[in-house]
Amino acid sequence: MTEQKDILTVSSLCVSFQDRSKGLFQKKNRIQVLKNVSFSMKEGEVLGLVGESGSGKSTLAKAILGLIPYEGKITQVSSYPQMIFQDPYGSLNPAKKVGWILEEPLRLKGGPDSAKRKERVREMLIRVGLDEKFADRYPNQLSGGQRQRVCIAGALMQEPRLLIADEPVSALDVTIQAQILELLERLHKEMGLSILFISHDLRVVYQMCDNVMIMKGGELVEQGTVEEVYFHHKNEYTGNLLQAAGIHI
Amino acid sequence: MKYAGKKLLTMFLTLFAVTLFVFLAFHVISGDPASSMLGTEATPARLEALREEMGLNDPVLVQYARWAGRFLTGDMGTSYSYRMPVSDMVTDKIPVTLTLTILAFFMMVLISIPLGIYTAKHAGGVIDRIIYIFNQIIMAFPPFFSGILITLLFGRIFKLFTPGGYISYEKNFWGFVGYLFFPALAIALPKAAMAVKLLRSSVIGEARLDYVRTAYSRGNRTNDVLYKHVLKNALIPVVTFLGMALTDMIAGSIIIEQVFSIPGLGRILLTSISNRDYPVVMAIIVCISLLVLVVNMIVDMIYGLIDPRISVE
Numbered sequence: 001m002t003e004q005k006d007i008l009t010v011s012s013l014c015v016s017f018q019d020r021s022k023g024l025f026q027k028k029n030r031i032q033v034l035k036n037v038s039f040s041m042k043e044g045e046v047l048g049l050v051g052e053s054g055s056g057k058s059t060l061a062k063a064i065l066g067l068i069p070y071e072g073k074i075t076q077v078s079s080y081p082q083m084i085f086q087d088p089y090g091s092l093n094p095a096k097k098v099g100w101i102l103e104e105p106l107r108l109k110g111g112p113d114s115a116k117r118k119e120r121v122r123e124m125l126i127r128v129g130l131d132e133k134f135a136d137r138y139p140n141q142l143s144g145g146q147r148q149r150v151c152i153a154g155a156l157m158q159e160p161r162l163l164i165a166d167e168p169v170s171a172l173d174v175t176i177q178a179q180i181l182e183l184l185e186r187l188h189k190e191m192g193l194s195i196l197f198i199s200h201d202l203r204v205v206y207q208m209c210d211n212v213m214i215m216k217g218g219e220l221v222e223q224g225t226v227e228e229v230y231f232h233h234k235n236e237y238t239g240n241l242l243q244a245a246g247i248h249i
Numbered sequence: 250m251k252y253a254g255k256k257l258l259t260m261f262l263t264l265f266a267v268t269l270f271v272f273l274a275f276h277v278i279s280g281d282p283a284s285s286m287l288g289t290e291a292t293p294a295r296l297e298a299l300r301e302e303m304g305l306n307d308p309v310l311v312q313y314a315r316w317a318g319r320f321l322t323g324d325m326g327t328s329y330s331y332r333m334p335v336s337d338m339v340t341d342k343i344p345v346t347l348t349l350t351i352l353a354f355f356m357m358v359l360i361s362i363p364l365g366i367y368t369a370k371h372a373g374g375v376i377d378r379i380i381y382i383f384n385q386i387i388m389a390f391p392p393f394f395s396g397i398l399i400t401l402l403f404g405r406i407f408k409l410f411t412p413g414g415y416i417s418y419e420k421n422f423w424g425f426v427g428y429l430f431f432p433a434l435a436i437a438l439p440k441a442a443m444a445v446k447l448l449r450s451s452v453i454g455e456a457r458l459d460y461v462r463t464a465y466s467r468g469n470r471t472n473d474v475l476y477k478h479v480l481k482n483a484l485i486p487v488v489t490f491l492g493m494a495l496t497d498m499i500a501g502s503i504i505i506e507q508v509f510s511i512p513g514l515g516r517i518l519l520t521s522i523s524n525r526d527y528p529v530v531m532a533i534i535v536c537i538s539l540l541v542l543v544v545n546m547i548v549d550m551i552y553g554l555i556d557p558r559i560s561v562e
Contacts, residue, residue, distance in 0.1 A: 082466065092463070
């Protein structure tokens with residue numbers, strides 16, 4: 001196997017938010033959400049990020065996308081990482097047709113003309129396992145699984161090298177979950193996509209990922225290959241998580 | 250087509266209910282047209298004779314049926330106090346009230362939508378706060394009070410118009426519109442203040458939704474997100490409000506016509522009510538109800554245009 005270069009390097013990343021729960025006259029505190037997070041991802045890798053709610057997983061994703069301010073260093077090979085969000089119901093503008101939503105990223109860059117954009121949308125719909133006639137529908141006419149496919153298609157329109165999937169299946173029911181995971185796996189293979197897979201479901205991560213990181217309270221407490229973390233974990237918290245998920249080793 | 254038929258039937262039934270209700274209300278309040286027509290010359294014998302002649306001694310529902318039957322054939326009757334056909338009295342007043350209302354509506358829209366978007370975009374900023382305070386004050390003004398203030402400020406102090414110097418639209422149309430500018434402003438301001446507040450909170454609420462975050466993550470800038478994604482969804486509650494405000498403005502113009510002495514529908518409506526001149530009152534009520542119903546229908550149609558979910562489902 002040839003030496004693969006890093007697609008994403010994060011070093012000593014810190015993110016803090018202003019605490020808004022304090023009263024009007026009290027001094028505002030800053031809450032440290034991410035503390036000194038460092039890791040790297042190889043080209044074509046599927047990296048799992050596991051942790052309880054509030055551990056800072058989504059914040060990390062937003063920092064990588066550049067949606068929030070951060071301290072530290074994030075180096076990326078491709079400049080446009082894209083993201084799929086947890087809730088496929090709320091992630092699509094209800095007033096726009098699917099075709100419009102998918103075309104949007106192409107319009108932004110002053111990219112291809114209308115006919116080419118439509119063609120790309122058609123190809124992408126078929127690629128994510130939908131029919132091309134979905135372009136003329138509104139999001140509320142679609143089921144949850146179909147919407148998540150549309151979200152994935154939207155994320156892939158700009159042909160990113162890195163895809164961040166933030167709990168992409170936790171809002172879906174089990175049979176649909178399996179289909180969406182299968183789709184992600186297929187896209188990973190077909191397009192050589194690197195995926196940062198955020199989840200709290202250890203079983204799904206085991207099935208999907210090459211490497212895995214465990215996050216707690218804004219820190220990475222453990223990282224390594226799936227085998228290392230699942231079978232030879234060093235951190236106690238990892239053990240608790242595995243046990244809570246019913247994975248006894 | 251079936252939809253249109255259903256709409257028309259609902260409109261007809263609403264008109265029926267409104268007119269019947271107003272007619273009945275007239276018979277509950279004291280006083281009758283015969284005594285106000287005769288005034289000081291009233292003797293019991295003459296009153297009785299006149300009542301009989303006018304059919305006021307018949308049961309209420311018979312009187313209503315008689316009025317409705319004539320009205321449907323296009324005969325609005327004759328005014329008791331002015332002794333002239335109601336249609337002649339009403340038709341040249343309708344353009345006055347209609348112009349006033351439409352002018353006020355456009356002012357409301359032109360003031361509130363840009364300000365609403367601006368304050369939402371710069372929420373928390375200095376200008377937002379200043380507008381917030383003004384909004385809060387203006388919202389508390391009833392139109393007649395803002396009318397009095399505007400007369401004082403623009404009419405007496407700045408002398409931008411002559412209070413009471415109404416110009417008829419038949420003589421000078423633009424002079425007429427110019428005179429109506431300030432009355433329309435008096436009606437529009439309180440409603441515009443509410444609409445600004447509503448649009449501001451609607452845009453801010455919409456901007457918190459997940460699809461907005463998705464739009465940012467696809468590489469949109471703030472203005473793209475605001476105008477291409479948020480605005481259309483945020484306008485839905487505002488359109489509801491604008492529709493309600495428009496029907497409210499029709500009522501508001503009746504009052505403001507008194508303040509600015511504009512001879513519109515409101516003027517003759519009020520005098521006719523105190524004269525118990527019910528053919529005139531009924532004709533005006535029908536006009537106003539029709540206006541309100543048409544406005545509601547237009548609002549429904551606009552809904553379908555801006556919110557695909559409504560027409561699709």
